Amino acid sequence: MSGVRRRARPAQSTVVGAMFFIVLVFFSLGILYYVENNYVLYGEATQRAWQLQQQRNDQRFTVGEAYVLPAKGGYKTLFFVRNEGGTPIDIVNAYLCSVNGGKVSRYSTNLYLNPGQSEWVNLTDYNSSFPSVLNGDYNVSLWTSLGVGASTIVVATALGAFGSSPEGNVYPVAGSLSVSASKTAVGVPSWPHWWFRVLKVWWLQPGDFALAEVNVSFTVVNNNPYPVMVYPNSSLLLYWIPTPSQLNQLAVDASSYGSAFYSGVIGAALPLNETLVVNAGSVETVTIPNYTIMLYSLTWLGTVSGKASGIFKNHPADIYVPIYPSTATNYTFASKLLLSYALFGKTYDMYLNNGYFTVEISPPS
């Protein structure tokens, strides 16, 4: 035996065993990583789904009231929506469904509401076609992009006395109009007619005018559960309905005096001093006595008695009629009132039609 100690060399079994266990460790780690990675992906998906559910839980809104209202050219479907949750909501779908469930109209909407915010939604802003399903009670349901919904039912029997629309569920703002001549109008010459007075021959010349006074009265019936505001810019429209002889005279005068501008419509703003409020379920009547309208005879484009051409063309008359004859003459008018009113924060126009009335215009005595 030598006294020198040799450094021990690892046995072949040690090397093989170590290599085997190294391979085994890497193999096991690979499997663990593979499995763990799947669990991580699953955890991320769970996290996203949980967050989505949290957002969904925070969304809460209500549909307070729903109405179908008449509007110019059709109807408007209104729903009062309030976001009562803690997060903003986006309403993307709205459904109108007859209560018997047979017919459904769906609207794609894009309504965003912040927490606490409320708004009247007009579905016909999103689809101009009025749903034909609303012939009775119907259900309205609104849904957010996260699948949170709210709904309410509109009952047709809640209609007022004027709820006679074939569409049902209509809360119309009804009304009536009455216009009548208060007294005979007298023509007023716009320049001295002394030579006619001497000759005892009277008729009004081009440029003469007459003031007619009429009584206007209209009634507004509000069947809605909210007040209606009638704006002061509501207009009274009077349409002159000429007789055949008056039309013929108009043509003759126009030819004799080189034609002129003619209008058969009087448009004037009613003298409402302030907004008229018609409370829920109430009836309000407004009377405007002795409302003056100005009728103006044909002007001419030539020169007569030194008058400059077209001098009366810009005269601020309400209506232009033929040259007045020398005797009292009746002029027939049809009347219409254009009411501009607000309901639920939206503005509407409504026409009230009246029958005919006659104004007698006499030459000055």
Add this chain to the structure above:
Amino acid sequence: MGSLITTMIVISLFLVVYVTSLPAMESFLGNVVFTTQKQSKTIQEDLVIEQVAVNSSGAFVWVANVGLVPVTVTEVYVNGQGTAVNVPLGLSSTVVIKASVSGVTPPYYVVVVTSDGYSTSVTWS
């Protein structure tokens, strides 16, 4: 030499055990992967039945995808009467699915099933 033989015997035994248990191991791993991936997808699926209408033409079900992944609706049940459909539904989209029904009366119990097995239901009266 003895140690080497012993090591080889251990390795051989391991290989025998590994080869023997390989199908079971593959099955286990496959199940883990399949289950987690399927669960990942299913948990992100979310449908809501927004409207139901039943008339003489059939049942009409408005379904909105409010989840995180696209889905495919494959079955609609109305009061137990099933209709096979194939309706892909993208993110944040809404479709109306027609189902064949006969003789059903309210209330309607409506179930919508996707290709991944997710289902949602509603009772519509």
